[in-house]
Amino acid sequence: MENLVERFLRYVTFDTQSKPKNHHCPSSTGQKVFAKALYEELCEFGLSDTSIDDRCYVMAKLKSNVPYDVPAIGFISHMDTAPDASGKNVKPQIVENYQGGDIALGKGDEVLSPIQYPELHTLHGCNLITTDGTTLLGSDDKAGIAEIMSAIQFLQAHPEIPHGDICIGFTPDEEIGRGANHFDVEKFGAQWAYTVDGGPVGELEYENFNGSTAQVICNGVSVHPGTAKGKLVNSMYIAAQFIEQMPTEMRPEQTQGYEGFIHLTAAKMGVAKSELTYFIRDFETQGLADKKALLEQKVAELNKSLRKGSVEVTITDSYQNMREKIEPYPHIIEIAKLAMEECDVEPLIKPVRGGTDGARLSFMGLPCPNIFTGGYNFHGIHEFATIEGMEQAAKVIVKIAEKTALRYQS
Template sequence: MRYAYPINYRVSIRYNFTIMFENYAYTVAERFLRYVQIDTQSDPLSESFPSTEKQKDLGRLLVAELQALGIVDAHLDEWGYVYATLPGNTPKKVPVICFCSHMDTSSDCSGAQVKPIVHHHYAGQDIVLPDDPAQVIRTADHPYLLQKTGDDIITASGLTLLGADDKAGVAAIMDATCFLLQHPEVKHGDIRILFTPDEEVGRGVNHLDMQKLGAQFGYTLDGGELGSLEDENFSADGAKIVIEGVSVHPGTAKGRLVSAIKIAAEVLAALPADSRSPETTEGREGFIHPVRVEGVVERAEIDFIIRDFDTPALQEHADFLRSVLNKVMTRYPTARATLQVKEQYRNMKEILDQYPQVVEYASIAMRKAMIAPVNLPIRGGTDGSRLSFMGLPCPNIFTGEMALHGKQEYVSIQDMQKAVQTIVYLAQTWEAHL
């Protein structure tokens, strides 16, 4: 069902709406520090779902905490999803909205035995991580960190990632739920809470039951800088090149052996060095990126990701990759190669443009929280992209998580608190506009 609401409402920031949070004892930081110590790393090579059972450890804890808050339907299903409902407290018929974050952490860096450190009243200096002094979060490399001078900054200890992606989002949703339960004067419709596994490996909503979720609109809490409101992302395809060489005993191989490994190396070397790669592009520029190479003489595989904000441009990137492969293969007539391209996800803006109130209400909520919203494109993907195409228009909202997927990851406690406020005001804004 499509809803039509006025979108011309603007909140005057002359009035500080955040006054209702002045005496609130935030739990977001305490929750975050607890959640990041649970190893929830997903595994892109696993064929199970979720890809790692340990992700359910956090899911079970979240269910227990939600039930302790009085949310009776909170549960963890067989696939590792956490579903819960915060019932509405208004007589108005408000669309059901969903707040969603993912529980898993990236496979790029260890998430085991995370030791979070709180740097109180950060003074603007480079941060040396104590368990590996070679890991230094330098303000020259992380200019946003310098903007957080005076905030309380959380980092890991230098041996692991932190897990702010996306346990900052999980903690913000949990704290906002706590706030709304303690403040029934804040009117809102039914709110669905969703925590997903396996977002980092691109399978976060593969087994999601949309009928059970039962929401009309949603928001992922998985963004970075304060105020970021992301309503568009890369469209994405995956590509695989399979090369079949000719294996012959090396002692009698002259003129006959064709190494699939060497052909794979030639294909990679033939990719442009100054364009079409993550390290040479920015903004809305797309790329072709090899992410895995594996092989022996007889057979080699190269996995790629293809990204662009313009969905039709994906085909152009794939055609370019095919031309590179074909040119290399002309030198090896006895070998064979195939290129397969598979759709992964699409730019959420294609859906969100049909429902402008979803992004507009997020902007209003941020202004209520005394935040200037900044619309940014995501040079990556999010559960919200796939959810949007599954019938749940779903932009992405900041949490403060920065320097993702590595040992220098950090987050500001004050940014997480502002994310809590934004969730609360979003729930209020949907109710107020009916």
């Protein structure tokens, strides 16, 4: 595992931020560059079935080293970083033996503070990898990729550890909801898989939000302001009314655990037309339906109150809760739990308050829960990872491979 940190620090130098407005796959040139580098690295490992397709899905397989039949399992991570913060010119810094207090990020005034992020209180004595305060780090999900690569290299160096076929997959554009769009489940060849895309040590997730996206269009009337009296209808004021009438207790900053939310994620404003984008999330199908109905109700109420102008809404479903596709196969979760326990990691089973490639893949016939990477505060300049957490994730991957093989030993 000695190459794990070096590998991760090298990976985060690739600018792989996905671009939601670009509908090509991958959505950014940097992902193509990174995918090619990963493909070449896998080729150097000498794995079988190593491939990269024209959409930059990278796959490979470590062949079984046991004489009996073991189901092929997979490990999957995504190559892109989130559009929420810059992923260009990432300059990671290592904070050794953290003992508490604020961590200065780079040369400016930006700090990583335990007041804002109380989880830092639990990480005294750990070695942290942080940003310089100007970009995200990219541990979501380059930590996962580095952990998978290091685990595979470790299994190659230790043939005494039994394992079946281990399938590896790296996907583009997960952060913009497209990571599974062109994933070839049959080519991948696994009976089940684990996305390595979680956060703090111990996370094991097989539930995620049901997700929908709503586009709320506010229509006004544009007239030259010099002759606007009694004629102009500014759609931005209509949009402001709509935002104000949505319940504040349903905003994500007011929710946790199994509570869903309605999140205003983008706004494009203009006099004649304004467009609001909302993410609608709930763990239960009925809960999602209720939130969609509430949003439609608010549109109808605002239309009734307007003397001029109008509001319309279009709602599109994005993904579903993978729980129903994983619960019929409890051994998938049990193997991961046992692997963590044998690595002195306490399993932390919790819902994903978001979506993953694993949710889409589970509905495509590849049951795919999610395991931790050792990263924190994804999608922003305060993102960091612990070296110890990354090492534990890599060890858990190795142990899952071993436990799977031993389970099917005759």
